Amino acid sequence: MVKMKVLVVGSGGREHALVWKIAQSPLVEKVFCAPGNAGTAELAQNVDIAAEEIEKLAFFAQMEGIGLTVVGPEAPLVEGIADEFQKKRLRVFGPSKAAALLEGSKAFAKELMKSIGVPTPKFQIVENIEDAIEAVSKKQKAVVKAHGLAEGKGVFVCKSQQEILDAISKIMQQKIFGHAGDKIIIEEIVDGKEASILAFCDGENYQLMPPAQDHKRVFDGNRGQNTGGMGAYSPVPLITTKLLKEIEDTIVKPIISEMGKRGTPYVGVLYVGIMIVKGKPFVLEFNCRFGDPEAQVVLLRLESDLVEIMLSCIEKKLSGQKIVWSKKAATCVVLASGGYPEKFDKGKKISGLEEVKKMKETIVFHSATKSENSAIVSNSGRVLGVTALGKTVKESIQKAYKAVSKISFEKMHYRKDIGKKMA
Ligand code: GLY
Numbered sequence: 464m465v466k467m468k469v470l471v472v473g474s475g476g477r478e479h480a481l482v483w484k485i486a487q488s489p490l491v492e493k494v495f496c497a498p499g500n501a502g503t504a505e506l507a508q509n510v511d512i513a514a515e516e517i518e519k520l521a522f523f524a525q526m527e528g529i530g531l532t533v534v535g536p537e538a539p540l541v542e543g544i545a546d547e548f549q550k551k552r553l554r555v556f557g558p559s560k561a562a563a564l565l566e567g568s569k570a571f572a573k574e575l576m577k578s579i580g581v582p583t584p585k586f587q588i589v590e591n592i593e594d595a596i597e598a599v600s601k602k603q604k605a606v607v608k609a610h611g612l613a614e615g616k617g618v619f620v621c622k623s624q625q626e627i628l629d630a631i632s633k634i635m636q637q638k639i640f641g642h643a644g645d646k647i648i649i650e651e652i653v654d655g656k657e658a659s660i661l662a663f664c665d666g667e668n669y670q671l672m673p674p675a676q677d678h679k680r681v682f683d684g685n686r687g688q689n690t691g692g693m694g695a696y697s698p699v700p701l702i703t704t705k706l707l708k709e710i711e712d713t714i715v716k717p718i719i720s721e722m723g724k725r726g727t728p729y730v731g732v733l734y735v736g737i738m739i740v741k742g743k744p745f746v747l748e749f750n751c752r753f754g755d756p757e758a759q760v761v762l763l764r765l766e767s768d769l770v771e772i773m774l775s776c777i778e779k780k781l782s783g784q785k786i787v788w789s790k791k792a793a794t795c796v797v798l799a800s801g802g803y804p805e806k807f808d809k810g811k812k813i814s815g816l817e818e819v820k821k822m823k824e825t826i827v828f829h830s831a832t833k834s835e836n837s838a839i840v841s842n843s844g845r846v847l848g849v850t851a852l853g854k855t856v857k858e859s860i861q862k863a864y865k866a867v868s869k870i871s872f873e874k875m876h877y878r879k880d881i882g883k884k885m886a
Pocket of ligand 1: 500527615677692750753755756757
């Protein structure tokens with residue numbers, strides 16, 4: 464068997480989890496990560512190319528003879544990295560630019576859902592400030608969303624007319640997200656419980672991964688600002704087998720089928736952000752990639768070879784692919800820098816990582832770290848994702864927090880209630 468070299472694009476906890484899983488594949492000779500972090504450097508060779516530098520990444524892949532490139536973050540996918548690699552006959556896992564529009568344009572995603580009857584909160588799309596003001600004139604609450612990519616910050620849940628107008632002004636007048644704010648979506652607020660449903664897709668077929676639940680707010684009890692995600696667990700008792708089947712039949716299946724019919728087949732990981740309202744699923748958003756920190760818990764539960772699965776997606780052979788998931792549960796607790804998600808400190812020396820390496824079924828995925836003078840230091844807002852397996856969700860939570868207690872860096876903060884409500 465000829466082994467291949469694999470390139471993982473990105474630098475967060477999701478990419479560390481991808482590198483960790485890919486490095487275990489018998490099909491793999493060597494893993495590279497661009498640009499990676501101090502965690503990926505322990506398993507892969509980091510390459511100093513940013514995730515958005517598509518031409519440079521393709522050149523590197525050609526020169527190095529990379530057999531498979533796996534793209535972690537959304538920005539290069541929405542920019543068309545998969546198309547560029549395919550043009551150069553490089554094997555890549557991730558959707559085309561046209562298919563990645565499901566995340567790249569919320570307006571596109573909403574119109575698509577409406578056209579085929581996929582359940583999603585009621586909405587209006589507006590393209591200028593006058594129409595936006597008129598659309599909200601009688602509203603006292605609404606969700607206001609920038610339609611393009613905004614690093615997870617483009618959604619405002621507004622509870623008064625003034626908040627709605629402020630959000631519209633920030634997005635459309637002050638242009639705080641640039642062209643991502645050329646259109647906005649004004650959506651009804653729906654109240655319920657959230658879950659993340661991810662699926663491997665080969666353009667025609669899909670296989671669902673076990674559900675996960677993220678914790679987006681910064682503080683315990685879902686208080687404070689939205690973040691990239693402060694922790695996750697899987698499985699999610701809220702998502703019963705019956706409900707998962709409904710999500711599959713009313714959301715995943717019609718979306719994959721419609722993307723195929725439109726000539727933009729979806730190949731890669733489809734992430735569906737769901738709100739369960741009175742037992743019924745509604746789509747809040749699509750992402751064109753693994754979630755972070757959902758990837759950390761889901762990949763820890765994957766027993767099959769991830770590279771084999773990704774190749775079967777690319778070769779349109781997913782329907783014949785057996786995917787085995789661990790019956791164990793997983794929890795990830797994110798350790799963040801002081802001040803995050805607002806202005807935060809960086810460069811803080813992290814201690815305790817070696818001690819956690821001795822703990823069974825427990826892994827620290829690095830989200831933003833770098834090596835400095837033979838120490839590992841924090842390098843952004845979300846720093847580490849302490850992740851553990853357990854026989855039950857409760858046990859995985861206990862194990863994750865036990866590992867958290869061994870780790871410290873100045874002003875480190877984290878939520879103490881990951882998985883506690885367990886919906
Ligand atoms: N955890 C949310 C996301 O990956 O978008």
